[in-house]
Amino acid sequence: MKALFASCSLLALVCAAPAGAQTPLSGYADAFIQQYRRPDPKVDYTITVRDGDRAAYFVELRIANPPNPARLVIPNWAPGAYRLMDSGKNIAGVTASTAAGDALPVTNDSEISWTVDTKGAVGIVVRYSAAVRDSVQWRRPNNRWFLRATSGIIDGPRTYMYLDGWKLAPAYVTFRLPAGWRIGTGLVPTTDSSTYWAPSYDVLIDSPVLVGRFLSYRFTAAGVPHRAVVDLGGGGQTTRAARVFVDMLRRISETAIGIFGNAPYKDYTYIFVGGRGGGLEHLNSTTIGVSADVLAQRPAGAEAVSAHEFFHTWNVKRIRPVELGPFDYERPVRTLNLWVSEGVTEYYTEVVLVRSGLNTPGDFARHLGDAIGNHRGSAARLVVSPERSSWTVWDSPEVNDSYTISYYLQGELLGFLLDLAIRDSTGNAKSLDDVMRHLFDHFAGERGFTSEDLRGAIRAAAGPDLQDFWRRYVSGTTEIPWDDYLKAAGWSVRFSEEPAPDARIGTITPTVQGGRWRAAAVPGSAAQAAGLVTGDELVRVNGRDILDGGDVTAVLRGVPSGGPVTVHVIRAGQPVTIRFTAGTYRRVRAVLTDLPDQTDRMRRIRAGILTGGGGGR
Numbered sequence: 001m002k003a004l005f006a007s008c009s010l011l012a013l014v015c016a017a018p019a020g021a022q023t024p025l026s027g028y029a030d031a032f033i034q035q036y037r038r039p040d041p042k043v044d045y046t047i048t049v050r051d052g053d054r055a056a057y058f059v060e061l062r063i064a065n066p067p068n069p070a071r072l073v074i075p076n077w078a079p080g081a082y083r084l085m086d087s088g089k090n091i092a093g094v095t096a097s098t099a100a101g102d103a104l105p106v107t108n109d110s111e112i113s114w115t116v117d118t119k120g121a122v123g124i125v126v127r128y129s130a131a132v133r134d135s136v137q138w139r140r141p142n143n144r145w146f147l148r149a150t151s152g153i154i155d156g157p158r159t160y161m162y163l164d165g166w167k168l169a170p171a172y173v174t175f176r177l178p179a180g181w182r183i184g185t186g187l188v189p190t191t192d193s194s195t196y197w198a199p200s201y202d203v204l205i206d207s208p209v210l211v212g213r214f215l216s217y218r219f220t221a222a223g224v225p226h227r228a229v230v231d232l233g234g235g236g237q238t239t240r241a242a243r244v245f246v247d248m249l250r251r252i253s254e255t256a257i258g259i260f261g262n263a264p265y266k267d268y269t270y271i272f273v274g275g276r277g278g279g280l281e282h283l284n285s286t287t288i289g290v291s292a293d294v295l296a297q298r299p300a301g302a303e304a305v306s307a308h309e310f311f312h313t314w315n316v317k318r319i320r321p322v323e324l325g326p327f328d329y330e331r332p333v334r335t336l337n338l339w340v341s342e343g344v345t346e347y348y349t350e351v352v353l354v355r356s357g358l359n360t361p362g363d364f365a366r367h368l369g370d371a372i373g374n375h376r377g378s379a380a381r382l383v384v385s386p387e388r389s390s391w392t393v394w395d396s397p398e399v400n401d402s403y404t405i406s407y408y409l410q411g412e413l414l415g416f417l418l419d420l421a422i423r424d425s426t427g428n429a430k431s432l433d434d435v436m437r438h439l440f441d442h443f444a445g446e447r448g449f450t451s452e453d454l455r456g457a458i459r460a461a462a463g464p465d466l467q468d469f470w471r472r473y474v475s476g477t478t479e480i481p482w483d484d485y486l487k488a489a490g491w492s493v494r495f496s497e498e499p500a501p502d503a504r505i506g507t508i509t510p511t512v513q514g515g516r517w518r519a520a521a522v523p524g525s526a527a528q529a530a531g532l533v534t535g536d537e538l539v540r541v542n543g544r545d546i547l548d549g550g551d552v553t554a555v556l557r558g559v560p561s562g563g564p565v566t567v568h569v570i571r572a573g574q575p576v577t578i579r580f581t582a583g584t585y586r587r588v589r590a591v592l593t594d595l596p597d598q599t600d601r602m603r604r605i606r607a608g609i610l611t612g613g614g615g616g617r
């Protein structure tokens with residue numbers, strides 16, 4: 001996942017799903033016979049967008065051979081977004097009947113589950129509506145879940161209930177939509193253009209669906225069909241923007257596929273929405289929210305989030321921490337390795353962009369330099385280790401004495417360090433690419449990887465034993481001696497400090513989706529001195545309503561030193577107002593510079609990173 005606001009993703013999100021596509025066929029018949037028995041329960045879904053009614057998606061489940069009682073659950077979190085969703089609040093009007101239409105009793109047995117007394121019926125029908133009850137929020141286009149006049153996205157975990165005990169059964173889903181609306185999804189099409197198929201519930205909910213009027217492009221990457229669907233609320237792209245956009249996605253797709261050698265899917269769908277969002281990865285698709293202006297006019301603005309989400313097709317959707325699957329949708333799951341799933345994906349975002357020619361080597365060095373500067377400027381780097389920030393993703397920042405640091409940032413830099421260390425110790429014969437391929441070959445199926453497996457993969461694929469590296473920089477918070485690593489590729493880092501306006505307020509994602517974004521008080525900042533506390537729920541900053549971290553960044557960007565800042569927050573249920581005058585602080589910057597004496601070895605290692613040379617299989 002990618003919260004688009006770099007400053008804000010102090011905590012955040014990931015994903016993973018059982019890799020159905022990875023399961024080898026054990027016999028000839030497996031290629032075309034679905035492995036479930038006729039008397040087993042089976043759930044098929046119909047999703048309706050009613051003409052002239054955009055208040056909710058109306059959902060119907062037809063359950064054959066239901067157990068009695070039949071317990072239906074709406075997931076409380078979505079793979080990829082590590083926060084509870086309060087999803088039961090989005091469900092209304094749950095009813096059940098027999099196939100013949102006789103009403104059946106339904107008990108709401110928890111905040112996210114309903115139990116139907118089937119009275120022994122061989123088929124039952126369950127109906128309900130699914131929507132965010134705040135109608136303004138519900139209509140607002142984003143990359144996750146909405147419904148407006150011309151389009152909508154159906155988010156699996158918040159829309160489809162599962163039959164407890166039967167998540168592995170295949171399902172059909174039929175969409176009943178207003179005239180002229182189309183469907184964009186990674187689900188398997190059938191001969192009926194309104195009906196799709198999923199081999200299991202996990203795959204069904206990992207396949208978001210764009211419905212409505214949208215632009216559609218098809219292209220081939222590495223011989224495999226890809227598609228991009230773009231919802232601009234009925235608007236279009238200029239011809240030039242469309243060409244740049246498709247070329248960008250093709251390059252990203254081909255470069256990432258090239259790292260692993262093949263595409264682990266039959267087809268892939270990029271779903272873009274002009275609106276708020278960020279991105280979320282899925283098995284053979286992604287949903288990305290970018291401003292309509294970027295999509296329509298200058299799609300290069302979407303290249304980083306596109307590369308990030310696409311790289312997740314391998315790293316997290318298939319190569320996953322062992323704890324992240326199979327999913328328990330009713331309660332939180334913890335792992336030490338979100339820094340790998342998200343942060344190493346951030347490193348490969350830069351790798352893919354430079355290797356594809358979308359960014360220059362100068363862009364690569366600048367982005368990594370900026371990341372090193374952000375890390376050095378954060379006091380939390382010496383307090384919260386990458387494993388710790390991964391582990392505490394579900395918790396209040398208080399568990400880390402209110403220090404917060406993003407495992408995206410930490411993992412991006414660890415990815416860079418590991419790549420440099422492996423290339424250095426093997427004379428560029430091996431690289432982090434080999435480690436990723438090893439992980440894909442060994443930990444993308446039934447079982448995910450542990451921290452020990454990851455160290456084993458580095459040893460097996462690339463040689464060096466990085467026990468000491470782990471103790472210092474992965475489990476620990478030792479200051480990173482940058483030049484010791486960068487010199488292998490002929491770089492060194494130059495740190496500097498410059499005065500900058502201090503209206504700094506970090507932001508943290510809401511504790512539940514749809515909840516308020518929270519403040520992170522930066523140690524030593526003017527906001528902290530004025531009484532802002534990490535965890536305060538943000539309502540308004542300088543008159544602007546805060547819908548997400550992007551609003552905070554946007555409103556504070558224009559505040560000069562000496563400028564007034566007023567922050568309205570909720571703390572312990574009570575409204576609190578904090579006023580302060582923006583100060584001045586010393587902003588840490590970092591620039592990668594070339595060492596004066598470049599050896600052939602340094603040139604080879606740098607070229608290996610930037611072009612993918614060296615190592616390989």
Ligand SMILES: [Zn+2]
Nearest residue numbers: 001002014342
């Ligand atoms: Zn991500």
